[in-house]
Amino acid sequence: MIKKLKNNRRTATIREKVRHGNCQVWSKIKFMKSIATILKGAAPALALFAMTQCTTTAGVSSADEKTFIVGPQTADCTGVAPMKCLQVKEKASENWTNFYTNIDGFTYEPGYEYVLKVKTEKIANPPADGSSIKYTLVKQVSKTKKEVAANEKTLIIGSQTVDCSAGAGRMKCMQVKENASESWSNFYSHIEGFTYEPGYEYVLKVKTEKIANPPADASSIKYTLIEQASKTKK
The missing domain is CATH 2.40.50 (OB fold (Dihydrolipoamide Acetyltransferase, E2P))
Structure with missing residues (x-):
């Protein structure tokens, strides 16, 4: 009788352990399924976010940079007062235009034609007599000596x-x-x-x-x- 009671207890203990183990397994499976569902739903959003970030970054870098050709001579021009203007164009086929502001980081030397890569930034609340755009030198691509004929x-x-x-x-x-x-x-x-x-x-x-x-x-x-x-x- 005592031996049978012990066997019954042992069997009950084993069953309880098996039941508890099964519960843990099912809990882990449910947890993993929940994670998979969340990730599946978030994947398109994450992909869209990544694409947006890439597009935005690429757009800013291309839109904010320009290539300027700077002529070998300045020209008399009038801003707030008479001044000397750099002669600038973006394409070799274009006419020179007066450039009324300066390019941060660029030192001009008359007699040379330059090709510059510059960054442009909009200025919030610019002065009435100042440019609404700030120009900063990114790279001096070339500097070529130009001779001016005496005639x-x-x-x-x-x-x-x-x-x-x-x-x-x-x-x-x-x-x-x-x-x-x-x-x-x-x-x-x-x-x-x-x-x-x-x-x-x-x-x-x-x-x-x-x-x-x-x-x-x-x-x-x-x-x-x-x-x-x-x-x-x-």
């Missing part, structure tokens, strides 16, 4: 012509000067290759050539357009 000069052409008198009679003269601080003077000749449009101020690079035995009522110098550096509405 080349820069002319600033005014936005209006005036009545004037030459040897042949009355005519319309363009208003020209070589420096922004100078007064306008009448230009009695013409510039080959240049088409003037009233209402615009131009900065031109021209070649000058002396004319042998010019007519008495004509200029002794021939002017030929090399490059139109800028054209500004006035």
